Every structure is written in C-alpha cells, then in structure tokens.
C-alpha cells in the first residue's frame with residue numbers, strides 16, 4: 001500500500017529525513033519508535049504532504065503511484081490520514097461542521113454526491129458513541145480549549161468518520177488517561193481490517209499492548225536503523241536507546 | 251467643470267425642482283454654503299489620510315437622473331431579503347419606486363422623505379429632528395443641500411414594528427455616471443423597537459457614487475437594530491455617514507457587512523445623551539482586487555454608566571486596502587463608562603494592506619476602556635490540518651475566513667439576514683460549502 005524509497009527531506013535547508021525505506025502492506029500495523037527529534041513526526045507530515053518540508057531525494061508510493069507531488073487534500077482523498085501529535089485549534093468551526101465538510105469534499109473528489117444528512121448524523125452518532133465522546137463536544141469549536149486527551153480522542157473520531165486506507169497515529173497515546181487509552185485503542189482495532197494499514201508512532205509500549213504491531217521500526221537521526229517484530233518494542237522499553245546508538249555508531 | 255462646481259451650479263435648479271416653501275429650504279441653503287467652503291475632503295484631512303476620493307470624483311456624474319426607470323421585481327428579487335415579510339422602501343436612480351415598495355402609515359410611519367418634507371403633518375418631526383445630529387462636514391453638507399429623497403421612519407412610543415424594514419437603492423445605469431444623495435431620517439420614540447436593513451445596489455457597470463446620510467434618534471429605552479449590506483459591484487462607490495443620537499437606556503446596534511464596491515467609506519457616529527445606554531458597532535469586511543473599505547467610527551460617551559462595543563473584522567486579498575479608524579471619546583462627566591474596541595485583520599494578498607488606528611480620548615477617571623487591533627495571516631498550521639482531512643485549499647481558506655468573521659455574524663438577530671450574509675460570503679469566496687457553524 002505504502003512504499004517509501006530512500007526518502008530525504010529537509011526544512012529550510014536543514015536535512016531531517018536522511019534516507020528512509022519502508023514498505024507497508026494492507027492489513028499490517030507498523031510501530032515507529034525513536035528518541036525525541038529523530039524525525040518521526042516529520043516523516044508523518046511528509047507522507048501527509050505538508051509543504052514546509054522539501055523532499056530532496058527519493059519517493060513515496062501509495063498504491064503504486066507516487067504521491068510526492070500531490071497536495072495534502074489529494075492524499076487525503078486517496079485515503080491517507082494523519083492523526084496529529086499536536087492537533088490544531090480551529091476557532092469558529094464546529095466539530096460537526098468540520099466533519100461534514102471533510103466528508104463531503106472527499107466524496108466530491110471521488111465523484112460522489114453529498115452524504116445525505118440523516119446518514120451523516122447516524123454515522124456521527126455511532127462513531128462518537130464508539131469513542132465515548134459527549135455530544136456537547138460535537139458542537140464546540142474544533143479542538144479549541146479541548147484538553148490534551150480530548151484532542152486525541154477527537155482525532156480518532158475523525159479517523160473513524162473518514163475511514164482511510166492508511167492511518168498514521170502520531171503519539172495518539174500521549175495525553176490519554178488509562179481509560180481513554182483503552183477506548184481509543186479499541187476504536188482503532190474496530191476500524192482496522194485486512195484492507196487498511198496503521199502506522200503507530202509512540203514512545204511507549206502501553207498502546208502496543210492494545211494494538212499489536214506486526215513490525216516495529218526504530219528511527220534515529222532521520223533513518224530507520226532497526227526493524228523487528230513486536231518484541232523489539234518491549235526491548236526498547238526495557239533498555240532505552242543507548243544500545244541502538246552504540247550499534248549505529250559502531 | 252469640476253464636480254464641486256457642477257454641484258454648486260446645480261443647486262439652484264434643484265431647489266426650483268423641489269418645494270421652495272419646504273421647512274428645510276433654509277437648511278439646504280445653509281448647507282450648500284457649507285459645502286462651498288469645505289468642499290470634498292482630501293488626504294490632507296487627518297480623517298481621510300488613507301482614503302483618496304480622487305479616482306471616484308473624476309467622473310462626470312449626472313446630479314439628477316433624467317428619466318424615471320422601471321425594473322422588474324423578478325430581476326432584482328435576489329437583492330431583497332425576500333423569504334420573510336418586510337416593509338420596503340425602494341428607490342431607483344434616486345426616485346421612489348412605489349411598485350417595488352411596501353410602506354405603511356398604520357400606527358407607524360414607514361414611508362419616504364420627499365413626502366415627509368412636503369406634507370404639513372410631518373412638520374413637527376422634521377423641525378425637531380431633521381439635520382439635528384448630522385455633522386457639518388463637506389460631504390454631509392452636500393447631502394443636506396440635496397436632501398430630498400430617502401427613507402422616513404417614525405415609530406411612536408411603545409411600538410415594536412412587526413417586520414423588518416428594507417431600504418434599498420438601485421441604480422440602473424441609464425445615466426453614464428450617476429451621483430446619488432439619499433437622506434434617511436429614523437425617529438424611534440420611547441420603548442419602541444425597529445429593525446432596518448439598508449442596501450445600495452448598482453445594476454450596471456457605469457460608475458455610481460452614493461453619498462448617503464442617515465440620522466437616527468433612539469429615545470428612552472428604544473431598540474434600534476440596523477444592518478448595512480454592502481455588496482455592490484466594483485464600479486460603485488459609497489460614502490455612508492450615519493449619525494445616531496441615543497437617549498437613556500436605549501440600545502442601538504449597527505452591523506456593517508462590506509464585501510463589494512470599489513470604494514466604501516463608513517462614517518458611523520454614536521452620541522450617547524443619557525445614562526445606561528448601549529451602543530454596538532460590528533463590522534465584517536471581506537474584499538479583494540483593488541477594493542477599498544474604510545471604517546471611521548466615533549462613539550461619544552457624554553453621560554455616566556454607558557457602554558459601547560466595537561468589533562470589526564477584516565479580510566483583505568489581492569491589492570485590497572482597508573482602513574479602521576475608531577475613536578472613543580469619553581467626557582469628564584461620563585464616569586463608569588465601559589468602552590470596548592477590537593479590530594482584527596487578516597491579510598491574504600501580498601499586496602493587500604490595512605491601516606488601523608484606535609483613538610481613545612478619555613477625560614473621566616473611573617472608566618473601563620479597552621482596545622486591541624491585530625493584523626495577521628491565515629493560520630498555516632490550521633490550513634494543513636484541514637487539508638490533511640480532505641478539505642481543499644480554497645474551501646479550507648473559506649472556512650477559516652468565515653470562522654474568523656463569525657463573531658460579527660453571531661449577533662445578527664434576523665436568521666434570514668444571517669443566511670443571506672453567509673451565502674454572499676460563500677459566493678464571494680467562490681466555494682459551495684455550508685457554513686452552518
């Protein structure tokens with residue numbers, strides 16, 4: 001589904017991604033771990049099409065087509081979704097209206113008509129119940145004044161509404177309390193299928209206890225320096241990154 | 251001949267055309283002298299530093315329309331708030347159009363200035379109120395000199411007018427270039443309530459210059475709710491001078507929506523003559539190309555325990571330019587005044603600009619006054635966030651701009667007006683999305 005080939009990206013001439021290779025197939029869950037500042041969020045943003053980053057080398061293929069030149073919305077229409085590490089506050093736009101606009105614009109791009117209002121309401125009701133989101137939230141301005149955990153839960157609500165093929169969850173677990181973590185994880189598990197894929201960026205094992213990864217990658221100074229199975233995450237949790245650093249420097 | 255000379259020369263002919271015996275004959279004669287002395291403002295005047303009238307004064311305007319024009323309602327229906335029942339006072343090229351209007355004398359007077367000026371039964375009101383709050387600057391004096399037609403609204407005490415009143419001026423382009431001088435008088439007596447919508451609409455590409463003056467008197471506990479919808483085509487310019495005199499416990503709100511026009515200048519003046527008065531001024535400006543919108547406001551706090559709220563939002567694209575000059579004057583006697591002013595702007599076009607200048611002159615010591623102005627760009631991280639959820643750039647931009655100006659819309663009390671403004675904004679921004687925020 002996603003194939004990243006020797007990807008280099010920089011911001012203001014500062015190289016951040018320095019040759020990433022990654023292949024993700026439908027039905028798989030990949031975890032990306034790595035120390036602060038290693039480039040995990042940058043990778044997520046580059047996949048989603050953030051224009052601040054310049055791809056200087058390499059390519060990103062989504063379903064065998066390069067998406068390097070596509071606008072963020074075009075990638076979204078193809079089925080790429082990024083759950084932000086720091087979701088942006090958008091004063092004056094309610095969660096519901098934002099969702100309606102996002103869904104109908106996506107449908108428009110796929111040559112479908114607007115989703116009928118009652119169907120939309122039903123879907124909003126189902127997905128917000130699944131994530132135990134209070135109805136009050138839906139009429140509030142998007143992310144404005146939301147607590148850290150509320151923002152993250154709202155991101156997963158949007159994921160559930162948009163049903164993308166590839167979901168990138170950037171530190172969705174940070175800020176969530178124990179109950180919320182369980183709710184969000186079970187939400188993601190319900191959405192997961194053999195036709196879609198998930199990338200989980202995280203620092204901790206706890207989310208991976210609920211959403212079990214098929215592969216774990218370690219990112220270090222803009223490269224993926226180690227990949228393994230789910231046990232790699234446990235090893236990192238136990239030992240930290242020093243041994244990785246030593247391996248890389250050796 | 252320069253426009254000024256042409257206007258002065260036309261005055262005699264104008265006075266002969268209208269009624270010389272009118273009680274306002276002397277007022278007009280005084281006013282033309284005033285205009286002769288002061289003329290049009292120039293950028294040397296502090297209040298006009300950022301707005302030049304040169305480009306709009308150069309046309310050879312007809313000062314009176316030569317012929318009467320007829321327009322079919324169906325062709326202009328879209329400019330009316332037509333989905334609710336309203337009173338309508340409609341003018342075509344400055345002349346009253348009875349077939350498009352719906353006036354009344356049933357307990358209230360909602361009719362036209364020309365008849366109020368000529369009929370004896372209106373004389374007491376005209377003598378007490380006409381030209382009593384309007385300023386004596388050049389442009390206002392010019393309007394006063396040529397004042398003949400416009401809306402005349404008198405709401406006697408304890409009356410709540412059942413439906414909103416629309417005042418609409420159309421220009422047809424039958425004249426190569428037309429200058430209009432509409433004059434409105436609105437007198438709202440004690441405990442009464444009125445809602446008014448005003449619009450100026452040119453129907454062709456010929457240049458139109460409207461120099462409009464409105465006087466509003468809100469007596470004790472009166473409520474006046476006024477909406478100005480400015481979405482004219484880009485060959486039409488508007489200078490609007492509105493003067494509001496408020497008595498104790500009255501509440502007056504003016505919303506100004508400026509989306510169209512070549513040059514728009516709004517002089518909005520509130521005078522608080524009484525205690526516990528509330529004055530609210532709200533404005534949303536969304537313009538592009540080479541459009542220019544200038545808001546020049548004054549709130550004069552004369553007596554204690556009053557409030558004023560000003561909230562102006564502006565979005566400027568392309569080469570558009572904006573001016574906000576907000577003056578709050580608090581007299582020494584006006585203790586316990588609460589005066590708030592905010593002017594927030596977003597510049598989208600690289601060549602767009604805004605000049606914003608709050609002016610607070612406070613002579614009382616026990617007051618709460620605040621003002622703030624900001625000039626920013628569209629929030630890039632919000633743009634990426636929205637686009638990453640599938641909302642295309644243009645729509646994301648539109649949604650952010652709409653959200654930005656939503657504060658101004660949220661206090662609109664007539665849902666159909668809110669809907670209309672929303673549609674205008676969507677059209678202006680070239681998107682087809684629901685803004686039901």
Ligand SMILES: Nc1ncnc2c1ncn2[C@@H]1O[C@H](COP(=O)(O)OP(=O)(O)OP(=O)(O)O)[C@@H](O)[C@H]1O
Pocket residue numbers: 011016034035036037038039040041042043052085
């Ligand atoms: N827009 C930017 N301008 C300048 N530097 C940037 C920008 N974006 C990222 N960086 C730098 O790139 C590096 C990688 O940042 P990134 O946010 O991708 O790290 P991360 O792995 O997600 O870290 P964390 O675990 O703390 O979230 C950091 O040194 C960061 O300061």
Ligand SMILES: [Mg+2]
Pocket residue numbers: 040041042085170
């Ligand atoms: Mg990060």
